[in-house]
Every structure is written in structure tokens, then in C-alpha cells.
Amino acid sequence: MTAQPDVARSGNPGSDASEPGRGVPPYRYTAALAGEIEARWQDRWEAEETFATPNPTGPLAPPDDPDGSTLDPAEKFYLMDMFPYPSGAGLHVGHPLGFIGTDVLGRFLRMSGRTVLHTMGFDAFGLPAEQYAVQTGTHPRTTTEANIERYRAQIRRLGLAHDKRRSVATTDVEFYRWTQWIFLQIHGSWFDEAQGRARPIAELEAEFASGARPLPSHLVEQGRAWSALSRPEQDRVLDGFRLAYLAEAPVNWCPALGTVLSNEEVTADGRSERGNFPVFRRRLRQWMMRITAYADRLADDLDGVDWPESVKAMQRNWIGRSQGAQVRFRVVGSDRDVEVFTTRPDTLFGATYMVVAPEHPIVDAIAPAAWPSPNTGEELDGRWTGGHETPAEAIAAYRRVVASRSDLERQEAREKTGVFTGAWAVNPVDGRPLPVFVADYVLMGYGTGAIMAVPGQDQRDWDFATVFGLPIRRTVQPPEGFDGEAYTGAGPAINSSNDSVSLDGLPIDEAKATIIDWLSARGDGEAVVQYKLRDWLFSRQRYWGEPFPVAYAADGETDGGPSIPRALPDSDLPVVLPDVDEYSPKTFAPDDRDSAPESPLARATEWVSFAEDLPSDPERGWAQYVRETNTMPQWAGSCWYHLRYLDPFNSERFCDPEVERFWLGPRPDRFGPGDPGGVDLYVGGVEHAVLHLLYARFWQKVLFDLGYVSASEPFRRLFNQGYIQAWAYTDHRGVYVPAEEVVEDVDGSGFTWNGQPVSREYGKMGKSLRNVVTPDEMCATYGADTFRLYEMSTGPMEASRPWSTRDVVGSQRFLQRVWRLLVDEQDGSLRVDEAGEPSTDTLRLLHRVIDGVRTDFPAMHYNTAAAKLIELANHLTKTYPEGGLPRSVAEPLVLMLSPLCPHLAEELWSKLGHPRSLAYEPFPVPDEALLVEETVEYPIQVNGKVRSRITVPASATEDEVRAAALADPKVVELLGGAEPRKVIVVPGRLVNIVK
């Protein structure tokens, strides 16, 4: 399609963006020449579909091999970047670091014979486009698509070897159609605890109907049978089991954003991650995903994936599984029990009081009308009652104080507060009465919202006990000389026995097991596992998101109960986002905690109402419905895009099972018996350690349980790339000044801008810091290959590093040297020697470099690979100053350079006379014979210090090396005739003589 223009015509130095001026040779590798070469090769790769990756079946199967018989599953490699959100600001030089890194690896693997699947999509639903729409009235789709085009152009300019046919955006109707379909599968499933996996809800219904599974206990208690329930009642029972369900639950309501947020989107100080607005806990009816059902598998299966330990740790921490016991404490004069969760049941004998969370409903049930005086009839401690006349007053006053404090204030003020409820509970191990307090250091949201307090072994309880004058009783023997307060370490139990059980002397683990057995036998408690993980709040009051494929009967339910969400049939998909006049949800003053969410879709009245005979509501027949007007959160599309890349044109399924098996299926032969399958390498920033990666794993497991996919994990290997950060500069007022205009003082002592001193700080690249550098600028000034090489040379992929524009020239100089080695700068002719034989030195270096980069590339150590290539080029420049580089050296040099600098390499490869792209050319293989040196130089250490050197044949035995070392004149002199105490010979390394 695109004819190859002669370099001579377009390589006009006068048009060079970097304006090299007169005297530059006409065929020097300048930015202008690089730009011309790069555009030409990008066009050619696109026209020839060089990087189109075949599928084993379907529309992407090779035309001459429709059943994929030529594809070897053992050689496939699925390489993936975390896809970007296409923001209006475009890419800066930090963004493509990972994209280039994966591209280099993909190109290397392709030349190593692997079938590489690599593409790039867009996570395109999200708040910024919607906020822009609210401000300007521009449809978010218009903004989003323009941004995607901009990103595509920027990415294309970098020469990434993507299969562009597979690129998808989560906002494509054909994409979100399947996001909705997957939602319906999740909604249509329940988690079978006994089998530990999701099953279709119809199977649950059948088990209830047949009696194979007992009904929930409240129905059993009412003596009701399945068949006796009305249809809406049955539906409500089933809804209580679904993996996607509506629930009235305490959620994070953010008035300023006008939406609810997931726990993961709220910061530790109780504000929105986006915008930093106050967030309030409110009970609202919202969609939830039952991710907690998968807590154990999400935690356990981390053992089987190749991920950074830090990310695994963050996920484990977020899931927060802890083993412990639930223990019931009878309340004196009440029929209620206070139930607590503890991870230290072994310390039960040390419990001296109890605490329940202020919001805990049991508080009102157990608080007596008047303050008791259980023992002596004397006045209660004023610290306990807060000076109030009755428990009810004290509790109400305390609750007001707690409610008035923000999460941040709670966090800062760590001194313990609380108030006595007036109730006493009984310690089941010894019958001691324990006063029950309310205090805000106990959280309603964790465990049972109540604790037994053991000040002897818990510092928080110690602090509280000290404030309120409560007894402290140690039940674990601290070590000799322990002078701390609460002792949380290991040790034998003490003070822990009654008539029927004794823990004394037992280590903690045995004491726990013993007391749990004892409690269980008496019905006072049992072993229990707790999780920090909460169900995933899945609805948002936003416009720019996937609509839920769900509707509600317009007339309500026949029994008058709360309305039941009805799944739309597959044939109704996609539920297309309607056009609206107003994109904003109703927002409120940031601190208006009593406001309630209102979705923008609710105003699309024509879209909201429809009539249909829904299969999910068979009793009703043809009827009026109203659509769900919430939309899905931004995380939905990213939960499964790795599956759609595989089969983007499939209109029958989200992904063909055979295609999924080929690219993602488990490979126990290569990765061991427990291999879960998944993407071979997933590269992205560590900021998604919890949210995206946890959600995607959850969806994958549901799809796996339902038999739609063969991989039980989405990403077999995860790699976190580092960040590119940048210096920013502020003037004396603290205002940021343009970083590119700042100059360093000659003596390196400081920095100035327009002559005034400025101070330097280090941080993210961004508009607000006025330190943005874009890949577009770098490509214009140096060319994409130089830019790529620079980014890859500055450090290993996992390292964060500062951007430094002035260093980029080093990469350009290297590429100019390579170009000059092969091409005459005056007339553009090839200057390689067709028949020349390199010297042994050159040959040895060449093969050492081949060997080295073959290790560096797959390890993503591109900085050291580049260094080796530079070393080789520097050697060749010295060896062949007048040209005449042998072809046998030029070709491997070009091939080795090609993953890093593909355009330049393709151009040189073509000049070397090869008509086809080098993308599938075999990567050079070292000649082992040239890797072994003929002689080895050994440093000779005497007492660990290098004193001499000897050169011996590489074949010398240890004894020969030892003899040669001891015969060395300097060694003889140093030893002065004495026998060395010891001689250590490290083969190939050194000799150390100990006097």
C-alpha cells in the first residue's frame, strides 16, 4: 500500500525539527530522518498487518488454517498492559513506560518464536468525561471518543507492535453489552458454601422446591414450606442468595459527588479518593456484589500466582482473614447475650469488662433504667457514668459526641472514651460479672461489634482500663524483665483455670484450642473466621457508566412488599445508555449528610419506562416496567477486558471457549500442577493492587465456577512497573514555574527561573506542577526510537526514576553511531563489508553481547541490554572507523537492537537487502564456543587484598591455578618463605591466600 520513498528525498536535513544548522551531513540520523523512517514503518506495519495475531478458531483464525492446527499452544504468550483511562490531557512521558516495556518484550519473544498477543484498549467510562459534559453539555461519548483518538495517535507514534484489530473500549456498545451479560450471570448465581463455588440460582430454587435444601431459618421457624410461599416471597428468598443483590446497607454516601462509593474508594480519613470530599455512612438500597463469599479463595489462590509479594500482601491484608472464636456472654437480668469475636480466646480468663460499639442495637436492649450498684451499694465511679442520671442519658450523650466527631478527629484523638451501659455480663469461664461499656474504639463494622476486653494482653484495652479504673489481670506470663503494659507476645498461660478446664502452662495455640473445645461443648462459643473484606458496593448514581440490565414492575409487587429486581433477557441486551439533557446526578453541599442520591438516568423518562413480558417475572405476563437507573462503577469493564481482547468480534458470546482455553488455559506442564492459567504477563502500576485486581479476580472466579472460562485466575503473572516522576520548581511565593525554563546554576548549587532563585521538589508529572513533558515533544525532537531507548535505558522496569530531558541526547548519539556504522552519512550508501571477517576479539564481544541480551530482554532488564549494545557499538566504531563493518556483525547488531528501536532496525535491515520485516526474524543465538575464554586472568588476594594477577589457560585445573599463584614473584615475596595457612581457589574468579 505505502510505497517506500527513497531516504534521499525525504531525509532533508533542512526540515529537521531540532534545527541542526549547516554542516550536518545529509544522511545523518537526525530527528527529521528518524521521523520519516518511523512514519514509513508504522504505515507499513499497519498495511501489512504485521502484528495481527491469529486465533485458533473464529474470525481471527488464519485464513489458510481455519482450525488453527499450525498454532502451538505451548508457544503462545499473552502480554497485557493495564489499559489507560483516556483523559483529556493526553499522555505524558510517564505513561508509556510500561507500554514500551511490554512492547520490547513482545518483540523479543516474537523473534524467539513465540506467538505473542498484545493489544491496547481503553477504560473509557468514568467521571472526568461526565464532569466535562456537566460543564459544557458535550456528550461524554463525544469527549471520550476524541480522547481515545488522541491516545491512539500518540501510541501509534511510539511504534508499538499491537494487534489493533483487538483494541476495545469499555464504552463500546458491543463491549458493554457483554459487561451487562456477565452481570446477569453473576445475578443469576448463588454461592454454594458446601461446594465452595458459584452455581446457577435455578439449581438453588430446585433444591428448595424439592426439599433437598432447608429453607432459611426464619421461614423454618414460621413453619412455612417453599410451595406455600407466594411467588414474590420465593423471589425474595432467592434474591437473598444471589451474588449480585440489592440491599439496604450502610454505604458511603458522598453528597458533593452525588454518588455512593465503594469501601475501596474511600480514604482512611473518611473522604472520597476522587475529589477528597466528606463521605458519610448512610443506609441506602444499593446493588452489592457478594465478593465476601470468595474471601477464602481470593486469599488462598494468591499462593498459585506469580505476583509481587507486596501486592499479595496488600490483598491478603485487605481481605483480612483472621481465625478466632465467637463467645457468648449472658447479660445479668436480661435474656440477651452479648456476642463477641476474639482472636485471643485463650485470654478469656483475663477479660475484666466488655465493650460494644455505640451504634450497636443491643445497647438499648440491655441498658437498665437506673444505674445498678451490684456489689456494695456504693456510688458508681463518676468516670463510668459521665455524671449522667441514667444509663439512657449517658448513652445518648455519648452517642451524640461520637456522631459529632469526624473520622479524622476520631483518628487524631486516640485517648479512650466511653460510658458504662449499666449492664453486667457474665464471663462464661468463671462466672465473674463484667461491666459492659460503649466506646467508639470498638467498630460496629467488624466482627460482632462487641469485644471482651483483656487489658493484660491488649494495649487498647489497657488504655481504656486505665482511664476508667478497671481491673487488669495477666493471663499470659510475660518474659523476665518485661516492663511494658499489655503483653501481646508468646508465653505460657497463667491465672486461667476453673473447676473443669485449665489452660495454665499451655502455649497460646494450645490454650486457644483447649478453650474453644470447652466453650463449644458448653454451647458458649465456637471457632469462627472473620474477614475485613466487605461486599462490593456496585451501583453509582452516574450517567457515564454501564446501565444495569434490570427492571422493576411499575405497579410494585403483588404482595405489596419491596420491589423485586427483574433480570432482562439476553435478547434485550445491550441496554443502551440513553441520551439525556442533564448529565449530572443531583449533588449537594459536601457536608449535607441527610441528602439522598438521585441518578441522572432517572430523568430519561422515555427510556426508563417500557412494557415487556419478562421471563424473569413469569407470573405477571405482559406488564409495565421501570429500568434500574443506577449505573455500574468504572471497575466493571476492567474486570473482564482481558477476555474480550481474545475474541473481540464475537457476537454470540463474550469469548469463544476454545479461544479462551488457548490463550488463558492452565498449563500445568509448564507452570506446575496448581497452575490457575491466566494472562502470561500483566504489567501496570502498583496503585491497582487492591481494587481492580481484586474485582477482576472475583469476576474471573464466578465465570470459572459457571464453566465459561478455564482459567481460575485472570493474571498468572503480574509485574509492577516503576513510575517516571519529575522535578518541579516553585518561586519564593511557592507558585510553580515552568520546569523546562528553569536552569541549574553553573556551580550546581541551586536553580533559577528568569534569574530568580527557585526551589526544587520531586513528584508526579502533571499540569498543576507545570512539569509535563509529552511523548509527542520527544518524538518530534529526537524520534520515537530515541525516546523508547531513553525510557528503557534509565533503569530496570520495576524502578521509579526521574525524567531528565537533557539526558535523552545520549540515546540519540548511540543510534547515530549505529546508523553511521552501517550507512554513509554523506551519500546514504551502505558501508558494510559483505565478505569481511571480524577479528576474534570482535566475534567474542558480539557473542557475549548476544548471550547477555538474551538474558536481559526476557527479564525486562532493558537498561543492561541497552548498555551491552552500546558497548558493542562503541567497540565497532573504534574497530571500523572508516566503515567496512562485516555483514556478519551488522546483521545480528540490527536484530538485537530491533526490540528497543524497531523503526531504525527495520530501516537498516531493509538497507541490508531484506525485503521482509524483521519482526519474525529469529533472534541471534550465541556460539557457545566463543563464550569461553582461552585464558583467564586471576586476581591474587593475600589476606583478602588484591596483590597480584596471573593469567592461566582457561582449562587450568584448580591445582594448576594454585601452583601458578604460589609461584607468582609478588606472592613469593609477600609470603617470605612461610607456608600459607590456607589457599582458596574460586574457579574462574580469584585466588585468595591466607598467611
Place this chain on the structure above:
RNA sequence: GCCCCCGUAGUCCAAUCGGCAGAGACAGCGGACUCAAAAUCCGUACAGUGUGGGUUCGAAUCCCACCGGGGGCACCA
């Protein structure tokens, strides 16, 4: 407060199993080319590995403590 990661020339970074601290780049310095400059090329100096102990024939590498930087969690019972 707890957990994880990282500290090597002025700067960014290298250094298989514990075995000669230096591959590469920038900046610096000297030189070539130039009327001059830019660009380009050639040549060079620079640290003993954050600090203090320990193990070892030998430590950047292993262990302990501390200091500094980054990240995560944070009253999670």
C-alpha cells in the same frame, strides 16, 4: 504505631552462588573539527557501596541495630 521495599561516583544506574566495586548514560574536564558556535567525534578524572556492629579467608551482597527515602495498613478485637 505496625508491615513491605529501597539506600553504590555530582546525577540516573551496573555488578551470576558472598569472589577484582563499574557495563552504559548525563553532567564535568581536556582535545579534534570550526573564523566562532552548535552539532559530532576522541580522550579523561570521579565513589569503596547510608551509619555502626557481627559472620567469613573474603561482604555492595548474609545477620543485628540505627539513620534516611518510598509505599501500604491503621483502634480490625
